[in-house]
Amino acid sequence: MKAKKGVLLINLGTPDSPKVPDVRRYLDEFLMDGRVIDIGVIQRNLLVRGIIVPFRSPKTAKLYNEIWDKEKGSPLLYISEEQVALLREELSDEYQIELAMRYQNPSIEQALEKLRLAMVDSIRVIPLFPQYASATTGSVIEKVMRLMSTWPTFPEISFVNQFYDNELMIEAFADNGRLKKPETFDHVLFSFHGLPIRQLKNVDNSGNHGCDAPNCCAQISSTNKFCYVAQCHATARLIAEKLHIAPEKYTVCFQSRLGKEPWVQPYTSDALEKLAHEGAKRLLVFSPAFVADCIETLYEITVEYGQEFKKLGGEHVELVPSLNTHPKWIEALKQMVLGEQANIPNMQLGETVVNK
Numbered sequence: 001m002k003a004k005k006g007v008l009l010i011n012l013g014t015p016d017s018p019k020v021p022d023v024r025r026y027l028d029e030f031l032m033d034g035r036v037i038d039i040g041v042i043q044r045n046l047l048v049r050g051i052i053v054p055f056r057s058p059k060t061a062k063l064y065n066e067i068w069d070k071e072k073g074s075p076l077l078y079i080s081e082e083q084v085a086l087l088r089e090e091l092s093d094e095y096q097i098e099l100a101m102r103y104q105n106p107s108i109e110q111a112l113e114k115l116r117l118a119m120v121d122s123i124r125v126i127p128l129f130p131q132y133a134s135a136t137t138g139s140v141i142e143k144v145m146r147l148m149s150t151w152p153t154f155p156e157i158s159f160v161n162q163f164y165d166n167e168l169m170i171e172a173f174a175d176n177g178r179l180k181k182p183e184t185f186d187h188v189l190f191s192f193h194g195l196p197i198r199q200l201k202n203v204d205n206s207g208n209h210g211c212d213a214p215n216c217c218a219q220i221s222s223t224n225k226f227c228y229v230a231q232c233h234a235t236a237r238l239i240a241e242k243l244h245i246a247p248e249k250y251t252v253c254f255q256s257r258l259g260k261e262p263w264v265q266p267y268t269s270d271a272l273e274k275l276a277h278e279g280a281k282r283l284l285v286f287s288p289a290f291v292a293d294c295i296e297t298l299y300e301i302t303v304e305y306g307q308e309f310k311k312l313g314g315e316h317v318e319l320v321p322s323l324n325t326h327p328k329w330i331e332a333l334k335q336m337v338l339g340e341q342a343n344i345p346n347m348q349l350g351e352t353v354v355n356k
Protein backbone atom coordinates (compact mmCIF):
# COMPACT_ATOMS: atom_id res chain seq x y z
CA MET A 1 0.00 0.00 0.00
CA LYS A 2 1.25 3.46 -0.90
CA ALA A 3 2.27 5.58 2.11
CA LYS A 4 0.02 8.48 2.89
CA LYS A 5 0.59 12.16 3.47
CA GLY A 6 -0.81 13.41 6.76
CA VAL A 7 -2.71 16.66 7.14
CA LEU A 8 -3.67 18.09 10.50
CA LEU A 9 -6.12 20.99 10.70
CA ILE A 10 -6.22 22.58 14.16
CA ASN A 11 -8.68 25.15 15.47
CA LEU A 12 -8.83 26.70 18.91
CA GLY A 13 -11.22 24.47 20.83
CA THR A 14 -14.55 24.50 22.53
CA PRO A 15 -16.11 22.79 25.55
CA ASP A 16 -17.46 19.23 25.21
CA SER A 17 -20.89 20.50 26.23
CA PRO A 18 -22.34 23.82 27.41
CA LYS A 19 -22.55 22.45 30.98
CA VAL A 20 -20.58 24.35 33.62
CA PRO A 21 -18.08 21.53 34.46
CA ASP A 22 -17.19 21.08 30.77
CA VAL A 23 -16.85 24.83 30.27
CA ARG A 24 -14.70 24.99 33.41
CA ARG A 25 -12.39 22.25 32.08
CA TYR A 26 -12.12 24.01 28.72
CA LEU A 27 -11.39 27.45 30.17
CA ASP A 28 -8.87 25.94 32.57
CA GLU A 29 -6.90 24.23 29.81
CA PHE A 30 -7.14 27.30 27.54
CA LEU A 31 -6.23 29.99 30.05
CA MET A 32 -3.51 27.97 31.80
CA ASP A 33 -1.62 27.99 28.49
CA GLY A 34 1.42 30.21 29.06
CA ARG A 35 1.09 31.68 25.59
CA VAL A 36 -2.49 32.82 26.31
CA ILE A 37 -2.07 34.22 29.82
CA ASP A 38 1.62 34.98 29.48
CA ILE A 39 2.58 35.64 33.08
CA GLY A 40 4.56 33.61 35.64
CA VAL A 41 3.13 30.20 36.43
CA ILE A 42 2.33 31.00 40.08
CA GLN A 43 0.56 34.25 39.19
CA ARG A 44 -1.25 32.48 36.34
CA ASN A 45 -2.46 29.75 38.67
CA LEU A 46 -3.79 32.31 41.14
CA LEU A 47 -5.45 34.45 38.47
CA VAL A 48 -6.88 31.70 36.28
CA ARG A 49 -7.81 29.06 38.85
CA GLY A 50 -8.54 31.46 41.70
CA ILE A 51 -10.52 34.13 39.84
CA ILE A 52 -11.21 33.84 36.11
CA VAL A 53 -12.30 30.23 35.75
CA PRO A 54 -14.56 30.05 38.84
CA PHE A 55 -16.32 33.33 38.02
CA ARG A 56 -16.38 33.08 34.24
CA SER A 57 -17.43 29.44 33.77
CA PRO A 58 -21.13 29.80 34.76
CA LYS A 59 -21.48 32.97 32.65
CA THR A 60 -19.70 31.49 29.63
CA ALA A 61 -21.76 28.26 29.97
CA LYS A 62 -24.96 30.34 29.59
CA LEU A 63 -23.62 31.90 26.40
CA TYR A 64 -22.60 28.52 24.99
CA ASN A 65 -26.14 27.32 25.76
CA GLU A 66 -27.47 30.10 23.53
CA ILE A 67 -25.40 29.12 20.49
CA TRP A 68 -25.29 25.32 21.00
CA ASP A 69 -27.07 23.36 18.27
CA LYS A 70 -29.25 20.61 19.80
CA GLU A 71 -28.25 18.04 17.19
CA LYS A 72 -24.84 19.17 16.02
CA GLY A 73 -23.30 20.71 19.15
CA SER A 74 -20.76 23.54 19.21
CA PRO A 75 -20.72 25.56 15.95
CA LEU A 76 -16.93 25.86 16.01
CA LEU A 77 -16.57 22.07 16.13
CA TYR A 78 -19.31 20.96 13.75
CA ILE A 79 -18.39 23.59 11.16
CA SER A 80 -14.73 22.51 11.39
CA GLU A 81 -15.88 18.90 10.84
CA GLU A 82 -17.86 19.97 7.78
CA GLN A 83 -14.78 21.77 6.43
CA VAL A 84 -12.68 18.63 6.88
CA ALA A 85 -15.32 16.45 5.19
CA LEU A 86 -15.37 18.79 2.18
CA LEU A 87 -11.58 18.95 2.03
CA ARG A 88 -11.43 15.12 2.01
CA GLU A 89 -13.71 15.15 -1.04
CA GLU A 90 -11.28 17.51 -2.78
CA LEU A 91 -8.14 15.49 -2.13
CA SER A 92 -7.26 11.96 -3.15
CA ASP A 93 -6.89 8.98 -0.79
CA GLU A 94 -3.19 9.74 -0.76
CA TYR A 95 -3.99 12.26 2.00
CA GLN A 96 -5.05 11.34 5.51
CA ILE A 97 -6.75 14.43 6.91
CA GLU A 98 -7.38 14.79 10.64
CA LEU A 99 -9.04 17.54 12.67
CA ALA A 100 -7.95 18.58 16.14
CA MET A 101 -8.59 21.34 18.63
CA ARG A 102 -5.81 23.03 20.59
CA TYR A 103 -7.94 22.75 23.75
CA GLN A 104 -10.24 19.84 24.61
CA ASN A 105 -11.55 17.55 21.85
CA PRO A 106 -10.78 16.08 19.38
CA SER A 107 -7.32 16.43 20.88
CA ILE A 108 -4.05 16.97 19.05
CA GLU A 109 -2.68 13.90 20.85
CA GLN A 110 -5.39 11.64 19.34
CA ALA A 111 -4.99 13.08 15.86
CA LEU A 112 -1.19 12.78 15.88
CA GLU A 113 -1.48 9.19 17.14
CA LYS A 114 -3.70 8.32 14.14
CA LEU A 115 -1.09 9.78 11.80
CA ARG A 116 1.75 8.01 13.58
CA LEU A 117 -0.02 4.63 13.38
CA ALA A 118 -0.70 5.23 9.67
CA MET A 119 3.08 5.77 9.24
CA VAL A 120 2.50 8.79 7.06
CA ASP A 121 5.45 10.08 5.04
CA SER A 122 4.77 13.68 5.96
CA ILE A 123 2.55 15.84 8.15
CA ARG A 124 1.30 19.28 7.10
CA VAL A 125 -0.08 21.18 10.09
CA ILE A 126 -2.53 23.99 9.36
CA PRO A 127 -3.52 26.05 12.42
CA LEU A 128 -6.85 27.60 11.42
CA PHE A 129 -6.00 31.22 12.26
CA PRO A 130 -5.46 33.56 9.30
CA GLN A 131 -3.35 36.03 11.31
CA TYR A 132 -0.36 34.85 13.35
CA ALA A 133 -0.48 35.29 17.13
CA SER A 134 1.68 33.60 19.72
CA ALA A 135 -1.52 32.82 21.70
CA THR A 136 -3.08 30.85 18.84
CA THR A 137 -0.87 29.69 15.97
CA GLY A 138 2.23 29.88 18.17
CA SER A 139 0.57 27.74 20.83
CA VAL A 140 -0.59 25.14 18.28
CA ILE A 141 2.90 24.86 16.78
CA GLU A 142 4.51 24.57 20.21
CA LYS A 143 2.04 21.85 21.27
CA VAL A 144 2.55 19.78 18.10
CA MET A 145 6.34 20.04 18.40
CA ARG A 146 6.20 19.08 22.08
CA LEU A 147 3.99 16.06 21.43
CA MET A 148 6.10 14.87 18.52
CA SER A 149 9.41 15.44 20.23
CA THR A 150 9.50 11.87 21.60
CA TRP A 151 8.68 10.11 18.34
CA PRO A 152 11.52 7.76 17.42
CA THR A 153 11.20 8.53 13.71
CA PHE A 154 9.95 11.75 12.21
CA PRO A 155 8.02 12.11 8.99
CA GLU A 156 8.60 15.34 7.07
CA ILE A 157 6.83 18.06 9.04
CA SER A 158 5.64 21.46 7.85
CA PHE A 159 3.50 24.20 9.36
CA VAL A 160 1.42 26.93 7.75
CA ASN A 161 2.02 29.83 10.11
CA GLN A 162 -0.25 32.48 8.59
CA PHE A 163 -2.51 33.07 5.63
CA TYR A 164 -3.97 36.53 6.27
CA ASP A 165 -3.57 37.53 2.61
CA ASN A 166 -4.60 34.29 0.94
CA GLU A 167 -6.36 35.37 -2.23
CA LEU A 168 -9.08 32.70 -2.12
CA MET A 169 -9.80 33.33 1.54
CA ILE A 170 -10.13 37.07 0.89
CA GLU A 171 -12.46 36.35 -2.02
CA ALA A 172 -14.59 34.03 0.11
CA PHE A 173 -14.99 36.70 2.82
CA ALA A 174 -15.77 39.27 0.11
CA ASP A 175 -18.38 36.97 -1.48
CA ASN A 176 -20.11 36.56 1.90
CA GLY A 177 -19.99 40.32 2.44
CA ARG A 178 -21.27 41.14 -1.04
CA LEU A 179 -24.44 39.12 -0.37
CA LYS A 180 -25.18 41.55 2.48
CA LYS A 181 -24.94 44.59 0.13
CA PRO A 182 -22.34 46.63 2.07
CA GLU A 183 -23.41 49.84 0.27
CA THR A 184 -26.74 49.72 2.13
CA PHE A 185 -25.00 50.08 5.53
CA ASP A 186 -23.81 53.30 7.17
CA HIS A 187 -20.46 51.81 8.10
CA VAL A 188 -18.52 48.55 8.00
CA LEU A 189 -16.56 47.12 10.93
CA PHE A 190 -13.78 44.58 10.66
CA SER A 191 -13.87 43.25 14.20
CA PHE A 192 -10.91 40.99 14.98
CA HIS A 193 -10.30 39.02 18.17
CA GLY A 194 -8.18 41.21 20.47
CA LEU A 195 -4.85 40.52 22.14
CA PRO A 196 -3.05 42.05 25.12
CA ILE A 197 -0.66 44.70 23.76
CA ARG A 198 2.13 43.09 25.75
CA GLN A 199 1.93 40.04 23.49
CA LEU A 200 2.95 42.13 20.49
CA LYS A 201 6.27 43.17 22.02
CA ASN A 202 8.14 40.16 20.70
CA VAL A 203 6.96 40.14 17.11
CA ASP A 204 10.31 41.53 15.98
CA ASN A 205 13.82 41.18 17.32
CA SER A 206 13.76 44.48 19.23
CA GLY A 207 11.48 43.13 21.96
CA ASN A 208 9.54 46.40 22.18
CA HIS A 209 7.37 46.52 19.07
CA GLY A 210 4.09 47.18 20.92
CA CYS A 211 2.19 48.73 18.00
CA ASP A 212 2.24 52.08 19.80
CA ALA A 213 3.68 54.41 17.18
CA PRO A 214 1.00 56.16 15.09
CA ASN A 215 0.05 54.03 12.08
CA CYS A 216 2.77 51.60 13.20
CA CYS A 217 1.07 48.64 11.61
CA ALA A 218 -1.06 50.18 8.91
CA GLN A 219 1.18 48.46 6.35
CA ILE A 220 3.14 45.21 6.38
CA SER A 221 6.90 45.71 6.41
CA SER A 222 9.96 43.55 6.95
CA THR A 223 9.94 44.32 10.70
CA ASN A 224 6.23 43.95 11.48
CA LYS A 225 5.46 41.02 9.20
CA PHE A 226 4.66 38.78 12.18
CA CYS A 227 2.58 41.41 13.96
CA TYR A 228 -1.02 40.24 14.50
CA VAL A 229 -2.32 43.81 14.23
CA ALA A 230 -0.48 44.50 10.98
CA GLN A 231 -1.88 41.28 9.55
CA CYS A 232 -5.43 42.15 10.71
CA HIS A 233 -5.16 45.53 8.95
CA ALA A 234 -3.90 43.82 5.80
CA THR A 235 -6.78 41.29 5.78
CA ALA A 236 -9.35 44.07 6.27
CA ARG A 237 -7.76 46.24 3.58
CA LEU A 238 -7.80 43.40 1.06
CA ILE A 239 -11.47 42.53 1.71
CA ALA A 240 -12.43 46.23 1.58
CA GLU A 241 -10.58 46.67 -1.72
CA LYS A 242 -12.39 43.69 -3.23
CA LEU A 243 -15.73 45.20 -2.23
CA HIS A 244 -14.77 48.81 -3.14
CA ILE A 245 -15.39 49.95 0.43
CA ALA A 246 -13.61 53.29 0.84
CA PRO A 247 -11.18 53.63 3.80
CA GLU A 248 -13.44 56.21 5.51
CA LYS A 249 -16.38 53.79 5.33
CA TYR A 250 -14.74 51.10 7.44
CA THR A 251 -13.02 50.66 10.81
CA VAL A 252 -10.67 47.95 12.00
CA CYS A 253 -11.39 47.15 15.66
CA PHE A 254 -10.77 44.45 18.27
CA GLN A 255 -13.21 42.51 20.43
CA SER A 256 -13.31 39.98 23.30
CA ARG A 257 -11.00 41.72 25.76
CA LEU A 258 -10.35 39.76 28.94
CA GLY A 259 -8.97 41.33 32.13
CA LYS A 260 -7.93 44.86 32.98
CA GLU A 261 -4.65 45.35 31.16
CA PRO A 262 -4.62 47.19 27.81
CA TRP A 263 -5.48 45.18 24.73
CA VAL A 264 -5.08 46.23 21.12
CA GLN A 265 -7.28 49.19 20.26
CA PRO A 266 -9.73 50.49 19.15
CA TYR A 267 -12.08 48.20 21.06
CA THR A 268 -15.17 47.19 19.07
CA SER A 269 -17.41 48.59 21.86
CA ASP A 270 -15.73 51.99 21.54
CA ALA A 271 -16.10 51.92 17.75
CA LEU A 272 -19.83 51.18 18.16
CA GLU A 273 -20.20 54.08 20.56
CA LYS A 274 -18.36 56.50 18.29
CA LEU A 275 -20.38 55.48 15.24
CA ALA A 276 -23.68 55.72 17.14
CA HIS A 277 -22.76 59.24 18.28
CA GLU A 278 -22.00 60.14 14.68
CA GLY A 279 -25.51 59.01 13.73
CA ALA A 280 -24.82 55.59 12.16
CA LYS A 281 -27.90 53.36 12.29
CA ARG A 282 -26.95 50.20 10.42
CA LEU A 283 -23.60 48.45 10.70
CA LEU A 284 -22.17 45.54 8.78
CA VAL A 285 -19.57 43.51 10.70
CA PHE A 286 -16.92 41.17 9.29
CA SER A 287 -14.97 39.04 11.75
CA PRO A 288 -12.03 37.73 9.71
CA ALA A 289 -9.92 36.37 12.55
CA PHE A 290 -12.18 33.31 12.50
CA VAL A 291 -12.63 30.79 9.71
CA ALA A 292 -15.79 29.32 11.27
CA ASP A 293 -18.63 30.93 13.14
CA CYS A 294 -18.28 30.50 16.88
CA ILE A 295 -19.33 32.04 20.17
CA GLU A 296 -17.41 35.23 19.35
CA THR A 297 -19.37 35.89 16.16
CA LEU A 298 -22.73 34.27 16.92
CA TYR A 299 -23.06 35.66 20.41
CA GLU A 300 -20.66 38.53 21.02
CA ILE A 301 -21.19 40.31 17.70
CA THR A 302 -24.74 39.33 16.81
CA VAL A 303 -26.34 39.47 20.25
CA GLU A 304 -24.14 41.55 22.58
CA TYR A 305 -22.97 44.21 20.14
CA GLY A 306 -26.43 44.27 18.52
CA GLN A 307 -28.00 45.11 21.89
CA GLU A 308 -25.24 47.55 22.82
CA PHE A 309 -25.63 49.44 19.54
CA LYS A 310 -29.42 49.71 19.95
CA LYS A 311 -28.97 51.14 23.46
CA LEU A 312 -26.68 53.77 21.94
CA GLY A 313 -29.35 54.80 19.42
CA GLY A 314 -28.34 52.55 16.51
CA GLU A 315 -30.77 50.22 14.76
CA HIS A 316 -29.05 47.10 13.53
CA VAL A 317 -25.78 45.17 13.55
CA GLU A 318 -25.52 42.60 10.77
CA LEU A 319 -22.86 39.88 10.86
CA VAL A 320 -21.19 38.66 7.68
CA PRO A 321 -21.06 34.86 8.07
CA SER A 322 -17.61 33.39 8.48
CA LEU A 323 -15.89 31.29 5.79
CA ASN A 324 -17.58 28.11 7.07
CA THR A 325 -18.09 25.82 4.04
CA HIS A 326 -17.58 28.42 1.28
CA PRO A 327 -16.13 26.50 -1.73
CA LYS A 328 -13.35 29.08 -2.20
CA TRP A 329 -12.28 28.55 1.40
CA ILE A 330 -12.19 24.79 0.89
CA GLU A 331 -10.10 25.42 -2.23
CA ALA A 332 -7.81 27.70 -0.17
CA LEU A 333 -7.34 24.86 2.33
CA LYS A 334 -6.58 22.46 -0.50
CA GLN A 335 -3.90 24.83 -1.81
CA MET A 336 -2.39 25.12 1.64
CA VAL A 337 -2.25 21.31 1.88
CA LEU A 338 -0.54 21.14 -1.49
CA GLY A 339 1.82 23.93 -0.47
CA GLU A 340 0.56 26.31 -3.11
CA GLN A 341 -0.51 29.34 -1.14
CA ALA A 342 -2.37 31.79 -3.33
CA ASN A 343 -0.59 35.10 -2.91
CA ILE A 344 -1.61 38.38 -4.34
CA PRO A 345 1.12 39.52 -6.72
CA ASN A 346 0.48 43.25 -6.70
CA MET A 347 -0.44 43.99 -3.12
CA GLN A 348 0.17 47.52 -1.87
CA LEU A 349 2.30 46.48 1.03
CA GLY A 350 4.96 48.69 2.59
CA GLU A 351 8.60 48.19 1.67
CA THR A 352 8.90 44.43 1.75
CA VAL A 353 6.51 41.55 1.49
CA VAL A 354 8.33 38.35 2.24
CA ASN A 355 6.49 36.26 4.72
CA LYS A 356 5.75 33.22 2.67
Ligand SMILES: C=CC1=C(C)c2cc3[nH]c(cc4nc(cc5[nH]c(cc1n2)c(C)c5CCC(=O)O)C(CCC(=O)O)=C4C)c(C)c3C=C
Nearest residue numbers: 012013014036060076133135136193195258289294295296
Ligand atom coordinates in the same frame (compact mmCIF):
# COMPACT_ATOMS: atom_id res chain seq x y z
C1 LIG B 1 -8.83 34.19 16.26
C2 LIG B 1 -7.90 34.17 17.09
C3 LIG B 1 -7.98 34.22 18.55
C4 LIG B 1 -7.12 34.94 19.35
C5 LIG B 1 -5.98 35.82 18.89
C6 LIG B 1 -7.50 34.68 20.70
C7 LIG B 1 -6.88 35.22 21.81
C8 LIG B 1 -7.35 35.13 23.11
N1 LIG B 1 -8.56 34.59 23.54
C9 LIG B 1 -8.68 34.71 24.91
C10 LIG B 1 -9.76 34.30 25.70
C11 LIG B 1 -10.93 33.65 25.25
N2 LIG B 1 -11.25 33.36 23.92
C12 LIG B 1 -12.41 32.63 23.90
C13 LIG B 1 -13.04 32.11 22.79
C14 LIG B 1 -12.47 32.04 21.52
N3 LIG B 1 -11.28 32.61 21.09
C15 LIG B 1 -11.05 32.29 19.79
C16 LIG B 1 -9.96 32.69 18.99
C17 LIG B 1 -8.91 33.52 19.42
N4 LIG B 1 -8.57 33.82 20.71
C18 LIG B 1 -12.15 31.48 19.35
C19 LIG B 1 -12.28 30.87 17.97
C20 LIG B 1 -13.04 31.33 20.41
C21 LIG B 1 -14.40 30.64 20.37
C22 LIG B 1 -14.45 29.23 20.82
C23 LIG B 1 -15.84 28.63 20.65
O1 LIG B 1 -16.08 27.59 21.29
O2 LIG B 1 -16.72 29.11 19.95
C24 LIG B 1 -12.87 32.43 25.24
C25 LIG B 1 -14.08 31.59 25.65
C26 LIG B 1 -15.37 32.28 25.61
C27 LIG B 1 -15.47 33.26 26.74
O3 LIG B 1 -15.46 32.88 27.89
O4 LIG B 1 -15.51 34.45 26.43
C28 LIG B 1 -11.96 33.07 26.09
C29 LIG B 1 -11.99 33.14 27.59
C30 LIG B 1 -7.47 35.32 25.35
C31 LIG B 1 -7.17 35.60 26.82
C32 LIG B 1 -6.65 35.58 24.24
C33 LIG B 1 -5.31 36.19 24.13
C34 LIG B 1 -4.41 36.29 25.01
Ligand SMILES: [Fe+2]
Nearest residue numbers: 012193256296
Ligand atom coordinates in the same frame (compact mmCIF):
# COMPACT_ATOMS: atom_id res chain seq x y z
FE1 LIG C 1 -10.12 33.93 22.29
Ligand SMILES: [Fe+2]
Nearest residue numbers: 211217227229
Ligand atom coordinates in the same frame (compact mmCIF):
# COMPACT_ATOMS: atom_id res chain seq x y z
FE1 LIG D 1 2.33 46.00 15.15
